[in-house]
Amino acid sequence: MQRYLDYNATAPAIDESLTAFTEAARTASGNPSSLHWAGRAARKLLDDARDSLAEYLNIEPGSVVFTSGGTEANNMAIHGWLSKQEPGKIVVSAIEHPSVLQPLESWAAKPGWEVVSVRPDRNGVIDAETFCSHVDADTRLACLMLVNNETGTIQPVEEVVAHCRHSEVATLVDAVQALGKLPLDLSKLGADFVSFSAHKIGGPKGVGSLIIRRGHKLKPLLQGGGQERKRRSGTENVPGAVGFAAALGMLDFGNISAIRNGFEERLAKALPEVIFFSREAGRVGNTSMFSMPGLDGETLLMQLDLAGFAVASGSACSSGKRDASHVLLAMGVSDLQAQSTIRVSFGPEHTSEDRDALVGALVNIRERLKMMAGAS
Ligand SMILES: Cc1ncc(COP(=O)(O)O)c(C=O)c1O
Structure with missing residues (x-):
């Protein structure tokens, strides 16, 4: 039996979205910039999608720019905003997604x-006071994600x-992992830029949005036909929106x-050596990140894969070498411990049966790997 427990990487496409996507692709095949009936039909669908997102987030439709996903939305906010500012300071949390950290490196x-x-x-939570103590009159942008993708911390x-806002410093909030998991009212929040991605909530991959506070001007990342009110050129992905x-x-x-x-309680009981991360912090309900000391995360992931479980590990393979999660390292977790880490992210369909099956599989795999290590 296959069990998908990697919702933070992506959520499987849901039927309602697939049907709407296919219908839109079939029925509104015009270019939304065209003035004829076919263009108008596509424009209407795009406008309706914009209205729905705006209503869901409690903002004006004019603030919504559709993008190719969360990565583009973050890049757009950072490069688009900073290109128009005098040189200065940027304050960012160390646990942001690479689509925030890498543009900032440049x-x-x-x-x-x-x-x-x-x-x-050590629980993976940024202290607001410490963060704000770095924000001053020279700060051009402050970036803090709402929910961390690895630990699930809020x-x-x-x-x-x-x-x-009080200090008149612009903010970018990456809310990609919060959508669908936390109530969101962006008017109340008052951030300048907020990024989203459709595929984390069962929507299509390659679609997302940047919400831009009214009046803010960004230098566009993509230039050309001036779509999305000159903020993002390129024929719009109508079925995606x-x-x-x-x-x-x-x-x-x-x-x-x-x-x-329940999964964490049972696993802790079965394998007392397991170390859970961010368990004492405020977290979204679906995420569990833990280390199984002495075992390699990637090996665990592959063994779980063979047993039908799709999960993530706490390290990413880049050019042949394994990089431990920057989030765990920032939390003070050792490189070795970070390398033995697994992230499980449940979805709404999971039951106590899935929970128990995963605990059972982890116990079995641990036994087997320990035995193999002992034999060699
Ligand atoms: C917190 C966070 N921000 C941004 C992204 C990037 O989104 P996308 O895959 O739509 O580019 C992700 C995706 O993993 C994410 O988890």
């Missing part, structure tokens, strides 16, 4: 720019945005914390 290398990276506590975005809108609110992660918590 700004750190420019003359006159400084990037201040704020580390989380970050103190409300406090940070409120402080930054429609599929995104159709997925909103469809995946209900509301009750999943009971399964996740």
Whole structure:
């Protein structure tokens, strides 16, 4: 039996979104910029999708720019905004997604720019006061994600945005992992830029959005036909936007914390040596990250794969060498421990049966790997 437990990487496409996507691709095949009936039909679907997203987030439709996903949205906010600012400081959490950290690296290398990276506590949570203490009159942008993709921790975005607004410093909130898992009211939050991705909620891959506060001007990343009110050129992905809108609110992660918590309790009982990360922090309900000391995360992942479980490990393979998770390292976790880490991210369909099967599989795999290590 196959069990998909990697929702933070991507959520399987949901039927409602697939149907809406296919319908839009079939029925509105015109270019939304064309003035004729076929173009108007496509434009109407795009506008409706924009309205739905705006309504869901409690913002004006004019703030929504559809993008190719969360990565583009983050890049657009960072490069688009900073290109229009005088050189200065950028304050960022050390646990952001690479689509925030890497664009900022290129700004750190420019003359006159400084990037201040704020580390989380050992539970993976940024202290709002510490973060805000770095924000001053020279700060051009502050970046803090709402939910971390690896640990599931909820970050103190409300406090940070409120402080930054008071100091007239622009904020970028990566809310990719929060969508569908936390209630979101962007008017109340008041951030300047907020990024989203459709595929984390069962929508199509390759679609997302950047929400831009009214009045803010960004230098476009993509230039050309001037679509999306000159903010993002390129013929719009109408079926993608429609599929995104159709997925909103469809995946209900509301009750999943009971399964996740039960999983952690059972695993802790069966294997007391397991170390859970961020268990004491405020987390979204679907994510569990833990280390199995003495075992290699990648090997565990492959063994779980053979047993039918799709999970993630705490390290990424880049050019032949294994990089431990920058999030865990920032939390003060040792390189060795980070290398023995697994991330499980449950979805709404998971039951106590899945929970128990995973615990059983982990116990078996551990026994086997320990035996093999002993024999060699
Ligand atoms: C927190 C976070 N930000 C941004 C992204 C990038 O989104 P996309 O895959 O749509 O480019 C991801 C995806 O893993 C993410 O988890």
